[in-house]
Amino acid sequence: xxxxxxxxxxxxxxxxxxxxxxxxxxxxxxxxxxxxxxxxxxxxxxxxxxxxxxxxxxxxxxxxxxxxxxxxxxxxxxxxxxxxxxxxxxxxxxxxxxxxxxxxxxxxxxxxxxxxxxxxxxxxxxxxxxxxxxxxxxxxxxxxxxxxxxxxxxxxxxxxxxxxxxxxxxxxxxxxxxxxxxxxxxxxxxxxxxxxxxxxxxxxxxxxxxxxxxxxxxxxxxxxxxxxxxxxxxxxxxxxxxxxxxxxxxxxxxxxxxxxxxxxxxxxxxxxxxxxxxxxxxxxxxxxxxxxxxxxxxxxxxxxxxxxxxxxxxxxxxxxxxxxxxxxxxxxxxxxxxxxxxxxxxxxxxxxxxxxxxxxxxxxxxxxxxxxxx
Numbered sequence: 001x002x003x004x005x006x007x008x009x010x011x012x013x014x015x016x017x018x019x020x021x022x023x024x025x026x027x028x029x030x031x032x033x034x035x036x037x038x039x040x041x042x043x044x045x046x047x048x049x050x051x052x053x054x055x056x057x058x059x060x061x062x063x064x065x066x067x068x069x070x071x072x073x074x075x076x077x078x079x080x081x082x083x084x085x086x087x088x089x090x091x092x093x094x095x096x097x098x099x100x101x102x103x104x105x106x107x108x109x110x111x112x113x114x115x116x117x118x119x120x121x122x123x124x125x126x127x128x129x130x131x132x133x134x135x136x137x138x139x140x141x142x143x144x145x146x147x148x149x150x151x152x153x154x155x156x157x158x159x160x161x162x163x164x165x166x167x168x169x170x171x172x173x174x175x176x177x178x179x180x181x182x183x184x185x186x187x188x189x190x191x192x193x194x195x196x197x198x199x200x201x202x203x204x205x206x207x208x209x210x211x212x213x214x215x216x217x218x219x220x221x222x223x224x225x226x227x228x229x230x231x232x233x234x235x236x237x238x239x240x241x242x243x244x245x246x247x248x249x250x251x252x253x254x255x256x257x258x259x260x261x262x263x264x265x266x267x268x269x270x271x272x273x274x275x276x277x278x279x280x281x282x283x284x285x286x287x288x289x290x291x292x293x294x295x296x297x298x299x300x301x302x303x304x305x306x307x308x309x310x311x312x313x314x315x316x317x318x319x320x321x322x323x324x325x326x327x328x329x330x331x332x333x334x335x336x337x338x339x340x341x342x343x344x345x346x347x348x349x350x351x352x353x354x355x356x357x358x359x360x361x362x363x364x365x366x367x368x369x370x371x372x373x374x
Contacts, residue, residue, distance in 0.1 A: 063371030066337050067323060069359075071366035073314045076353040078242045082233040082251065082306040084299055086225035087287055089205040092116060094124075094215040095133070095193030103211055104204045109227055111201045113156045117209075117221055119193075123182055127152040129197040137190040141167040148197065149190060153178060193217075203227045229296045231261060231288040233306050234269070242308040243286040251290065252305040259295040261288040261306070311351055318356040323370050324349070334359065335371035342371060 094100075102118035110116055115123035129148035135141075137149055142165050150163045153174050161170035172188035179186045184194075202224040209221045231251055235243050247263045265287040270280050288306060290296060324332045325344065333346045350358030 062340070062342060063335055063337065064374045065372040066369050067320055067372050069334075069364060069366055069368045069370060070318050070356075071315060072318055073312065074316055074318055074351050074353050074356060074358055075309050075313075076311040076351060078235075078239055078308045078310070080233050080235055080239075080306050080308065082231040082288065082304045084229060084231050084251075084253070084296060084302040084304050086203055086205070086227065087230045087232060088285075089223040089225050090198070090202075091208075091223050092196055092221050093217075094119065094219045094221055095217055096191070097217060098215055100209050100211055100213050100215050100221065103207050103209060103222065106204055106207060108204045109201060110204065110224070112152060116196050116202075116224075119215060122184055122194075124193065125182065125195050126202065127195050127197055128155075128200055130199060131197060133192060133195050133197055136192050137167055139167055139169060139172050139188065146171070149195070150174075198224070199226070201227050229290065229293065229299070230264075231290070231304055231306060233286045233288060234271075235284045235286060237268075237282050237284060239308075240284060242310045243284045244310075248309060249288055250307045250309075251288065252307075253295065253299065254302050254304070257295065260291040262291070263287070263308075264289045311353070313351045313358055316350065316358045317360065317364060317366060318358055319370055320372065321352065321355060321357050323372050324357065325371075334361070334364070336364075337369040337371055 096119065098119040100117060100119060101121045102115070104110065104117065110126050112126060112128050114126055116126045117124050127149070129145075129152070131145045131148055133145065135145070137146060144165065146167045147163060147165050149167075150161060150171060153161075153171075154163055156178065158174040158177055161168060161174050175190060176186040176188045179188075203226065204222055205225045206223040207221075208223070209215065209219070215221070233243075243263060243266045245263055245266060249261045249263065250258055251261045252258050263286050267285050269283055269285045271283055273280050296302075319334060323334055324347075325335055327333050327344070327346065331346055332349060333344045335342050336345050345361045345364060347359040347361035347364070350360070352358075
């Protein structure tokens with residue numbers, strides 16, 4: 001008895017990968033799943049489910065082209081332009097009135113306990129911490145900012161208090177000692193605007209004020225960055241799957257040298273439109289740390305290429321996306337070619353990347369021939 005007629009419609013042309021700059025290999029498909037989902041209904045029930053996948057068809061209707069199932073490592077990647085530097089600049093603003101009497105120079109590195117600038121000849125001091133200064137700190141205060149201050153005082157060599165969330169008499173005594181050493185009035189109170197907290201030592205990126213200039217609260221004094229070189233990358237909003245903290249990347253430096261990196265921070269930024277008839281664009285800004293600081297030695301600022309890897313599957317069976325056949329019973333399959341006949345095998349799809357798709361199915365193996373459209 002002849003094989004039942006099969007109504008097979010293949011999954012369109014292979015998805016066009018994102019074009020990479022400088023002729024580099026195409027990036028991972030962003031909409032591969034959507035492409036496959038839009039495929040027309042294919043093989044009828046008698047062809048696969050009814051026949052257990054063993055039904056074949058005559059040579060006269062063999063597929064117009066074939067390919068082989070490959071075993072390989074599949075990676076979902078995306079290339080983007082990056083800028084090597086010191087990361088985004090943070091603005092330091094005055095929190096109290098006075099006259100600016102000293103400013104650092106561009107490129108100066110300021111460490112814990114040192115003056116970021118001077119107001120009325122009194123230092124505005126840099127200390128380390130993630131919580132911004134937002135109030136006066138005095139006896140009776142409690143909170144993370146108190147612990148942060150006490151930790152800095154301890155690191156600067158002051159003692160006699162416990163590093164905790166409570167600003168006690170002992171804390172005030174240590175503050176008075178610190179104030180005396182910095183030439184400040186010994187009040188035991190750290191007034192708002194006396195300390196600037198940053199995650200670590202900073203590099204002065206720009207100076208917006210001038211010595212001798214009067215200052216008012218909220219006025220910009222200078223901009224600063226971290227001191228470690230990082231790569232800043234702007235990505236489209238739809239690339240969010242790539243730009244996640246902890247994602248590993250490869251950075252190509254000027255000259256072709258590559259270095260591994262990792263995404264350490266991701267923020268959403270709004271880029272203003274180029275003209276008033278266009279809407280602002282929402283983008284992602286990813287900060288990438290380098291695994292080797294020596295790799296970027298001698299490069300203060302440079303354009304680099306960054307390859308993101310959102311997913312990786314090692315030693316899996318893959319076929320071109322166009323080899324998938326949408327089955328009327330639901331799901332997808334491949335048309336296995338065996339000599340002058342073919343049969344359909346249902347598959348589970350996995351990672352889509354680079355125009356190929358990961359597949360698993362009964363009896364499938366590397367090197368087997370499957371049908372393809374022209």
